Each structure stands twice: as structure tokens, then as C-alpha cells.
Amino acid sequence: MRLFCLLTCMVLLSACRMKDPAEGVLRVTVKYPSYRPQCLRVEVGDGINQAGTDLPSSQFKDPDAKEIQVAMVRKPAWGERLNVKATSFAAFSGNQCTGALVEVHEDRALDAPAGKSIDWTVTLRAVDADGDGFVASGPGVESPDCDDTRADVHPGATEQCDANVDYDCDGHKSCADSDCTEKTCTDGDPCTVDKRCVGIGAAAMCAGGTPKCTQTPGQCQPTVTCEASTGACIEGSVPVGQACDSGNPCMTDDRCTADRQCVGDVRMCPVPANPQCQEPMGTCNPTTGSCEYSPKPATTSCVDGNVCHTSGFCDGNGTCIGTDTPCPPRECNTVAGCTANNSCIYSGDPARLNLPCSEDGAGTPRVCSATGQCVAFPYTPSNFNPNIIPGGEIGELRTTGAGVFDTDTLSWTPVATGPDTSAFTIKLLPQSGGAPNTLLIPVRTLALGGELRIVGSRPVILAVYGDATLNHDILASGRIVNGAPVPGAGGNQACTASQGKNGLYSEGQGGGGGGAGGATAGANGGWGYNPNAAWGGAGAVQGSSLSPLLGGCAGGNGGGTGSAAGGFGGAGGGALQISVARRLTIGKILSVSGGGGLGGKASVSPTAAAGGGGGGSGGRIVLEAFQVNLTSNARLTANGGGGGEGAAASSDTSSHGANGSNGSEDSGSRANGGSGLATAGGNGGAGGSFSKPAPGDDGTAVLLNYGGGGGGGGGAAGSIHLRSVQSCVLNSGAVISPASTGGCVPP
Known part of the structure; x- marks a missing residue:
């Protein structure tokens, strides 16, 4: 198709005001009330012949007229019905319209007789309200402007990466648009700057950034906030009168002023701490904030306030030095x-x-x-x-070997190993409640050269005015000696209810004697085989007071008759107190254990079987010192004695009962009751130690009405009292039986 220069012809016709040529003129007027096309194409044809021209917007002669006129002389060869078409494009390149097609207007079969001029007018419908060169959506419009209210929003525009605006009209906003990858974004938040798009596609997001509005440094600056709707930085009011820190420790009552300054009042120094030796007017040190005072001369007299000093003089550095x-x-x-x-x-x-x-x-x-x-x-x-x-x-008590001290006769046996009795004094101390007098031996030195056993009816107090170390045994235990019970020193005294009760004898058998009471009650004896041969009851618990100082009590005798005597009750352990002014160290045995009860006697004619005697109770040990020290070899015991076995008899045979064991002097083991000699006799009960004593067994039958006597009950353990001003030293190997009172915890 050949294009004609219709514009030139139009200009000539307009300038010359020539009448229309004989062939006729086709005048085309295109109006654009809103959108100014970037390029306009006008085409005319009759279906066979075709002519047209492309006009860029730069050639529009009068842009303000909002229209363009194109005139063309009709060709003779054209038919009398013409087709007229006006098309607007989004761009112009070279010599023709390019880019997106905006809209098309066409009039087919327009009557155009030869020699007649025709006017054809068309108005473009495209709207460009924001004047950005892109039209809004409408019929026949390609690539419409997605927001015709903003000139910066149109197809091909630079994407601004705002979450609320699709600038290039590609359907993607902000970080979801690939054009925004790793670019800054706003995300619709005007109060944050320097955000960046992170991620790809729909998952991308606007992140990071810094606040747009920053707080001016300073204590008295108003608070700055960001207006969320506009992004405007808004200052609050100045905090006038608010407390602040001027940084000058010599200022007080620091506060903010209306001109945003922190000021305060000058600090006044008070009277100096030592006005006697410091000048009364002080100055504030701006570095430390402390008041500094010049010292008065060293010749200035003063009183330093120490009541132990007399008047003195200032030292020239502001301090008063008194005289000691x-x-x-x-x-x-x-x-x-x-x-x-x-x-x-x-x-x-x-x-x-x-x-x-x-x-x-x-x-x-x-x-x-x-x-x-x-x-x-x-x-x-x-x-x-x-x-x-x-x-x-207060003398010295020294022995050179093993010996026995009798508290009744005040004698030492053997004399050769005993002490020099002129080297110390023995004092007799009365006790209340009918208790026996106590022997007090006050010494500076207690040095034993061998085992010391103490016997007799009086308890003993060894008072050492210094240190004492016991490397030999001291024994005041009840025992069986030559078949007879012998108490320890101070044993069997003032016992009353704590002594075991005697068993009864009836029709050939006797009941066992009861064991004596100590730290606990004793144990009952056993019944004789005859039901009327009743057992002896246990002795009651002795009092726990340390005064008077008492030993253990005897067990009860077994029930018996002249030809078959009941076994004697075991003897009580003694009472021993050792009081040391300084350190008491014990490395051997201190024992006041009770003695065993004797076995009952038996006879054939008349047939008789006596009960066994009850065991004696342990006595009392009192150890007190500034510090008590028990070595691993120390043994403190106040165990009860075992009960004697009851005898057995029939018309043709008889068996005496076995004696009970004495309470252990060197261990916490229970003393066994007598057993094994009289088959029908009741066994004696075990003595007490850490546990309570056991009762004696009942006698059993031998033949018809003849049988055995009851066993004696076991004697109770006594008491051990440890008192130490400083903490005790108790080694793990030491034995204390029964457990002590007084505060020293056993190892």
C-alpha cells in the first residue's frame, strides 16, 4: 500500500482556501478529548484501492486543540463507497506507528460520490486522566493504565517496590515483582527506611530497615515519634523540670529547662567532719563531687574523740592524733x-x-x-x-602396776604397786537421799602404771586439775568372785525399787529373781515348773540425775529352800566420775558393768529345784573435761549382767543351774544368761547393753510333779554421761555401751 502525504495537501488546502477539487476531498477529523495518541494511523480504501498515513504526536500542529485534521483528494479510480479507519498506537518508531494498539474506529461503506467532498469525524474514547500517556481500561484498549489517577503508574513504569502500588501494571506489587529483588522497598510503612526485598515471588517480603525518625541525643530532648499515616517525624514537648544528670557532681537538683539544657544548683559544702583540724569552708571537687577542706596547721590542739586518748594535735592533714x-x-x-x-x-x-x-x-x-x-x-x-x-x-596419784583400791578401807592392794598415799588427799563428800558418801580424790597428776580396780560401797570422783591421759584400765564392775556376787565401788547402794525382786519357792520349785533396773527397767525372772513358784519382778528404772552419784543395783534372788538355795542376784556395777580441768584422753577400758546372777541350787532329798538369780544392772560413768578425747582403743561400758539358770531336780537326780555372765567390760555385747547345766531349769535372761535386758525362761517338767526352777531376768544397762566444753573427739573404733548422754555423739 502506498501512503500519501495527506497532511501537506491539507495544509495547502487550508492555506490557499482553494475550493475543493473536482474529484472531491475526504476530510478526516480525529478528536482526542483526554488521551493524546503517540501515533495516529488514518486509512482510506474502497476494498480494492487502499491509501493511508501514520502521524506521530510530534507533528500535531495544535496540541491544545485536542484534534487533528487529515485531508485527501479522492482518486478517480476509487469506488463511490469508501472505508475509513482511524487507529491510535502507543508509540512511533522510524516512520510508522508501533507499540500497543490503543483503539480502532472504522466506518465501512461511507458514501463518497465522485466529485463530492466528504467530512468524517471521530472522537477517541481512550481516557488518560493522569496524563501519563497511557489510557485506562476500555473497549478496544490494549495494555491499559492500571491506575489512571497517578501519572507514575502505567505499563512499563519503573517499579517503586511499594507494597500498596503496582507501578508497572504487571499484576505484582512490591517484593513479589521480580524487578524489586534485592532493592529497597517501603512495604507501606512510612516510618521505616532502607527496607530491602528478601526472597523470590509470592514468598518475598520487605524486611529490615531502620526507623525514619530518630531521637535526638540528650536527657532533655523531646520524644520523637513517627506519624504512621504520613511518615512525618513529630517532636513531643520538652520535659521541662524533669530530673536529669548534668554530669557535674558539684551540682544538685539537676533538671531540664525549656531550651533543652540540664542545669542544677551549686552544691554547698557542709561543716567538715573534723572541724578541729579542717578549715570550715570547703570547696566541691568537680571530678569526685566530694567537698575538700584545707587542713589546719599541725600545731593546732585537738581532741580526737577516742575516750581512751588524751588531748593531742592535728597532723597537718586534717586528722586529730590523740595521746594513747x-x-x-x-x-x-x-x-x-x-x-x-x-x-x-x-x-x-x-x-x-x-x-x-x-x-x-x-x-x-x-x-x-x-x-x-x-x-x-x-x-x-x-x-x-x-x-x-x-x-x-591437791597432790599426785601415781601407781606402778595393777592394783585394787577399796573405798571402804581406803587401802591399796598390793601395797607395792599402789600410790604414795601421802602424796594426795582423799575427801569424803556426803550425798543426799540416803546415798553413800563419795570419795573425792583431787590431784594435779593422775598417772596409772597398770590396771586399777575399785571396790567397796562408796563411789569415787577423780578430780584432775590439769590434763589426764588414761592408758590403763579402770574397772568398777560387778562380778562373781569365788561363787559370790561382788559389786563395783558404790554398787548395790540406795537401790530400793530399782533392785530386782526375789522369786518365790513352792512345792519343790523356785521362781527366778528379777533383774535390776538401770538406764531401763530390769527383766522379770521365769516361773518355776510349779505354778505357785512365782518369778521375781524386775527392778524399776534408776533416776537419770547425775546427783547423787550412784552405782548399779543387785538382781533379785531366785526362790529356794535351805537344801536348795536360790541363786543370788548379780551385783550392781559401780559409780565412777572423772572430772578434768583441761583435756581428758582415754585409750583403755573404763567399766562399771553389772555382775551375772548365780544359778539356782538343787537337791534330791528332799526334791527341790531353786530359781536362778537376776542379773545386776550396770553402774554409772561420768566423764567431763574441757575436751573429751576417746581414742580408737577406748572402751566405756556399763552393761547389765545375765540372769542365772534355774536348777532342775527329780526323785533320783538333780542339777544346779549355771551362773549368768558378767556384763561385758570391753564390748557392747549382751551378757548371756546361765544355761546348759540344768535341763529342766529355765535359762537366765540376757543382760542389757544397747538393747533392753531379756526375761528369764520358765522351768519345765522332769517327772510327774518334779521339774525345774525359773531362770533369773537380765540386769539393765547403766548410764554413761560425757560432757565436753569444746567438741568431743570420738574416734571410730571407740566403744560406748550403752549409748552416752550429755552431747558427745558416738562414733
């Missing part, structure tokens, strides 16, 4: 201060605690107490007053 008034040293004490010059206060010196100090006027050895006193004992011992013993009566 020393306190004289005092035995067992350290200086704790004073209430006035030359009036000193003392307290006990911990470094001197329990160390020897001077003797009193009577020559009594003494030690330092916790209160700073020089005393005979650093505690109050039981059952005697150590402060009333004259120093001349």
Missing part, C-alpha cells in the same frame, strides 16, 4: 577498749582459753576460762566444787 593511754596487760584477757582515760575494758583472750594461769593464794592450779577468769576448772563440774579445795590438798 595504754591498758596494762591482764592474765587470760585481751584489751577490748575503755570507757574513760585509764579505765580499760577487758574480755577473755581466745588464744589463752584453757591454758594454765597463775595459782591462787592457796596454791590451787588454775586455767583461763572463756570469760577471761583464772579458775580451777573452766566449767562447773558435777557433785563437787573445785574452788574450795585448798592447793595443799
Whole structure:
């Protein structure tokens, strides 16, 4: 198709105002009230012949007229019906229209007789409200503007990566548009800047960024906030009067002013801490904020406030130095201060605690107490007053070998190994409640050269004014000696209800005697085979008080008759107290265990079987010292004795009962009751130790009405009391039976 220069012809016709040519003129007027086409194509034809032209917007002569006119002389060869077509395009390139087709207007079979001029007018429908060159959506419009209210939004526009706007009209907003990958974005948040698109496609998101509005540094600056709808940074009010820190420690009451400054009041220095040696006017140090005062001369007299000092002089550095008034040293004490010059206060010196100090006027050895006193004992011992013993009566007790001390005769056997009795004094102390007198032996030194056994009716107190180490046994136990019960020193005294009861004899058999009471009640004896041969009841529990100092009690005798005597009750263990002013160390046996009950006797004619005697109870050990130390070889025992076995008899045979065992002196084992000699006799009950004693067994039958006597009940364990001012030292191998009272925990 050949294109004609219709515009030139139109201009000529317009300029010359020539009348239409004989062939006729086709005048085409295209109006564009809103959208100005980038390129306009006008085509005319009759179906066989075709002519047309492309006109870029740059050649529109009068853009403000919002229209363009194209005139063309009709060709003779054309038919009388013409087709006219006007098409707008989005671009122009070279010499023809290109780009997207915007809209098309066509009029077919337009009457155009030869020699007649025709006017054809068309108005473009495309709307470009925002003037960005792209039309809004409409019939026949390709690539419409997706937002005709904004000139920056149209097909091909640069994507701005705003979550709420599709700038290039490709259907994707912000980070979901591939054009925005790794670019900055807004995400519709005007208060955050420098966000970036992260991810690909629909999963991409606008992330990161920094706040648009930042707070001006400073304590008195108003708070800055961001208006979420506009992104505008808005300052709040200045916090006038709000507390702040000016950074100057010499200012007080710091506060914010209307001009955004932090100011305060000048700090005033008070009277100096030591006005005697410091000038009254001080200055504030702006670095530390402390008030500094110039010192007065060193010749200025002053009083330093220490009541133990007299007046002195300033040292030239602002300090008053008084004159000391020393306190004289005092035995067992350290200086704790004073209430006035030359009036000193003392307290006990911990470094001197329990160390020897001077003797009193009577020559009594003494030690330092916790209160700073020089005393005979650093505690109050039981059952005697150590402060009333004259120093001349405190001697030395030394033995060279094993021996026995009798508290009744005050004798030592053998004499050769006994002590020099002139080297110490034995004092007789009365006790209340009918209890026997106690023998008090006060000594500076207790040195045993061998085992010491103590017998007799009186208990013993060894009072040591110093240290004591016991490397030999001290025994005050009840025993069976030559077939007879023998108590330990102070045993079997003032027992009353705590002594075991005798068994009854009836028609050939006797009941067993009851065991004696100690730390617990004793145990009952057994019945004789005859139901009227009743057992002896157990002795009641002895009192737990340390005063009076009492030993254990005897078991009850078994029921018997002249030809078949009941077994004697076992003897009670003794009472032994050792009180030491300083350290007591025990490495051997201290025992006040009870003795075993004797077995019952039997005869054939007349046929008779007596009951066994009850076991004796353990006595009492009292050990007290500034510190008690038990080595692994120490053995402290107050065990009860076992009951004697009942005898057995028939018309042609008889068997005496076996004696019960004495309470163990060196272990916590229970003493066995007598058994094994009289088949029908009841066995004796075991003595108490850590556990309670056992009752005696009943006698059984031998033949017809003849049978055995009841066994004696076991004796109860006694008591062991340990008292230590400082913590006890108890080695794991030590034995304490039964468990002690007084605060020292057994190993």
C-alpha cells in the first residue's frame, strides 16, 4: 500500500482556501478529548484501492486543540463507497506507528460520490486522566493504565517496590515483582527506611530497615515519634523540670529547662567532719563531687574523740592524733577498749582459753576460762566444787602396776604397786537421799602404771586439775568372785525399787529373781515348773540425775529352800566420775558393768529345784573435761549382767543351774544368761547393753510333779554421761555401751 502525504495537501488546502477539487476531498477529523495518541494511523480504501498515513504526536500542529485534521483528494479510480479507519498506537518508531494498539474506529461503506467532498469525524474514547500517556481500561484498549489517577503508574513504569502500588501494571506489587529483588522497598510503612526485598515471588517480603525518625541525643530532648499515616517525624514537648544528670557532681537538683539544657544548683559544702583540724569552708571537687577542706596547721590542739586518748594535735592533714593511754596487760584477757582515760575494758583472750594461769593464794592450779577468769576448772563440774579445795590438798596419784583400791578401807592392794598415799588427799563428800558418801580424790597428776580396780560401797570422783591421759584400765564392775556376787565401788547402794525382786519357792520349785533396773527397767525372772513358784519382778528404772552419784543395783534372788538355795542376784556395777580441768584422753577400758546372777541350787532329798538369780544392772560413768578425747582403743561400758539358770531336780537326780555372765567390760555385747547345766531349769535372761535386758525362761517338767526352777531376768544397762566444753573427739573404733548422754555423739 502506498501512503500519501495527506497532511501537506491539507495544509495547502487550508492555506490557499482553494475550493475543493473536482474529484472531491475526504476530510478526516480525529478528536482526542483526554488521551493524546503517540501515533495516529488514518486509512482510506474502497476494498480494492487502499491509501493511508501514520502521524506521530510530534507533528500535531495544535496540541491544545485536542484534534487533528487529515485531508485527501479522492482518486478517480476509487469506488463511490469508501472505508475509513482511524487507529491510535502507543508509540512511533522510524516512520510508522508501533507499540500497543490503543483503539480502532472504522466506518465501512461511507458514501463518497465522485466529485463530492466528504467530512468524517471521530472522537477517541481512550481516557488518560493522569496524563501519563497511557489510557485506562476500555473497549478496544490494549495494555491499559492500571491506575489512571497517578501519572507514575502505567505499563512499563519503573517499579517503586511499594507494597500498596503496582507501578508497572504487571499484576505484582512490591517484593513479589521480580524487578524489586534485592532493592529497597517501603512495604507501606512510612516510618521505616532502607527496607530491602528478601526472597523470590509470592514468598518475598520487605524486611529490615531502620526507623525514619530518630531521637535526638540528650536527657532533655523531646520524644520523637513517627506519624504512621504520613511518615512525618513529630517532636513531643520538652520535659521541662524533669530530673536529669548534668554530669557535674558539684551540682544538685539537676533538671531540664525549656531550651533543652540540664542545669542544677551549686552544691554547698557542709561543716567538715573534723572541724578541729579542717578549715570550715570547703570547696566541691568537680571530678569526685566530694567537698575538700584545707587542713589546719599541725600545731593546732585537738581532741580526737577516742575516750581512751588524751588531748593531742592535728597532723597537718586534717586528722586529730590523740595521746594513747595504754591498758596494762591482764592474765587470760585481751584489751577490748575503755570507757574513760585509764579505765580499760577487758574480755577473755581466745588464744589463752584453757591454758594454765597463775595459782591462787592457796596454791590451787588454775586455767583461763572463756570469760577471761583464772579458775580451777573452766566449767562447773558435777557433785563437787573445785574452788574450795585448798592447793595443799591437791597432790599426785601415781601407781606402778595393777592394783585394787577399796573405798571402804581406803587401802591399796598390793601395797607395792599402789600410790604414795601421802602424796594426795582423799575427801569424803556426803550425798543426799540416803546415798553413800563419795570419795573425792583431787590431784594435779593422775598417772596409772597398770590396771586399777575399785571396790567397796562408796563411789569415787577423780578430780584432775590439769590434763589426764588414761592408758590403763579402770574397772568398777560387778562380778562373781569365788561363787559370790561382788559389786563395783558404790554398787548395790540406795537401790530400793530399782533392785530386782526375789522369786518365790513352792512345792519343790523356785521362781527366778528379777533383774535390776538401770538406764531401763530390769527383766522379770521365769516361773518355776510349779505354778505357785512365782518369778521375781524386775527392778524399776534408776533416776537419770547425775546427783547423787550412784552405782548399779543387785538382781533379785531366785526362790529356794535351805537344801536348795536360790541363786543370788548379780551385783550392781559401780559409780565412777572423772572430772578434768583441761583435756581428758582415754585409750583403755573404763567399766562399771553389772555382775551375772548365780544359778539356782538343787537337791534330791528332799526334791527341790531353786530359781536362778537376776542379773545386776550396770553402774554409772561420768566423764567431763574441757575436751573429751576417746581414742580408737577406748572402751566405756556399763552393761547389765545375765540372769542365772534355774536348777532342775527329780526323785533320783538333780542339777544346779549355771551362773549368768558378767556384763561385758570391753564390748557392747549382751551378757548371756546361765544355761546348759540344768535341763529342766529355765535359762537366765540376757543382760542389757544397747538393747533392753531379756526375761528369764520358765522351768519345765522332769517327772510327774518334779521339774525345774525359773531362770533369773537380765540386769539393765547403766548410764554413761560425757560432757565436753569444746567438741568431743570420738574416734571410730571407740566403744560406748550403752549409748552416752550429755552431747558427745558416738562414733
